[in-house]
Amino acid sequence: MFQRIIPLLLGLSFAGMVQADTLKLRDDAPARYVVKRGDTLWAISGRYLSSPWRWPQLWQMNRSEIRDPHWIYPGDVLVLDRATGKLHLEKGQRVVKLSPQIRVEDSDAIRSIPAARIAALLKRPLVVEQAEFTAAPRIIAGADDRVVLAQGNTAYSQPLDSAGVWQAFRAGKELKDPDSKESLGFEVIYGGDLAVTDLGTTVSTLQVKSSVEEIAIGDRLIKYQTVPVLNYVPHEAPAAMGGKVVSIYGGVADAAQYSSVVINRGARDGAELGYVFGVYKKPRSVKVDGKEVTLPAPEISQLFVYRVFDKVSYGLLLDTTQAVNVGDTLGQPE
Structure with a gap:
């Protein structure tokens, strides 16, 4: 890849x-x-x-x-x-x-x-619009009464439109723009890969090939798409683009070097693969002699965009000097 x-x-x-x-x-x-x-x-x-x-x-x-x-x-x-x-x-x-x-x-x-830090995240949708996710076919049953499926198990789903490998997902958290409060989509949680053994007409049959999380009855199926080979050439994001960190992949509170984070800038905003942003601490004020004083907001990391969706992008944190948190801002890299 x-x-x-x-x-x-x-x-x-x-x-x-x-x-x-x-x-x-x-x-x-x-x-x-x-x-x-x-x-x-x-x-x-x-x-x-x-x-x-x-x-x-x-x-x-x-x-x-x-x-x-x-x-x-x-x-x-x-x-x-x-x-x-x-x-x-x-x-x-x-x-x-x-x-x-x-x-x-x-x-x-x-x-x-x-x-190695981003390879797995290039094989999954990660962010899906709510309407698209709810329209995706569901796993409706296993070979017996179990509700959680493991590698090698048979699964039955609503009819699929093509053979091959499908990926199981369950709904994760909604991503919202911290300023406009617009919904930016839903992060979906990857369960594993299933291969179609019989398309059928009313029910499709699949076999679980691998799993990294629980695959359960009711999970949605999204067709696996091969990711094209990409040549990541870094270039500075436009000064006027700005943006903020809206989520840290994996659900942790503090992101360190080589963590993946989600930003509220996507293809519709002009975001591109290879954009480099400086990440700056969220502005913080303190009271001094009864007056509000805004503290300096130093650059604490640089973010390298490696995957772009319509409303958000995923970036890898590099050269990080302190923890990056949701709400930290994006600017020109130093």
Whole structure:
């Protein structure tokens, strides 16, 4: 899924650093860095820039001109020439086994952001409009009188319109805009995957293939949709977009680094994959000598948008310095 990784051209350049006020090399940037398994482009760029989300500028990305991209892999070496302000890539040795019937995939290439943190959340609807959810077919019975189904169990549902894999969900909490109070949809709770064994005409038959939560009679079924391969290129969200954190995935009160959060900006607002926001503490006031004084609202994290719905988006928190909470605001990243 994460195999189209951001390309890195040989002879990567800091030519864009003429804009020194927007792209500044760290004083402690390493002269040489050996890429390691588990690195991300965000983390590697953080060794060279105070604002790692600016890596497209750091590496002078111009995807329209890339015809034969070179990927960055464990063992490759980044070499910084401070005299010229250029960063070069020395390719390490990489052994790949080939066969006539197998196409080599870039499974070892370095990811843009931690893939494991969001992989599961790319396979599920997560947010569904109420009307769409209530119209989805229901599980109506199991093979016996049990109300909770486990892996291997048979399930019966209202008629389905296609074979294949369906996912079981139950209703979660409603998401509301903290300012307008508009309903932004319902977070749905994923139960597991079921495969159709008989479509039928009035009742469909399925078998539970996997479960991460209880799958119960009455749960709704949504057809599994394969997620296209995405190339997450970070770019700054418009200054005027703003927004707020409306929910923390998993139901925890405090979100830490690599947590997923929901924001009240979606496709209808112009949100895009790869947008980077600064996350700022919700403004807080205290009384001093009988007067209200508003405390500074520092940037406490940066949010990387990786999934966009109509009214909301999901983002991964990166470089977090303190807990992020519902109501914290979004602005330009520093």
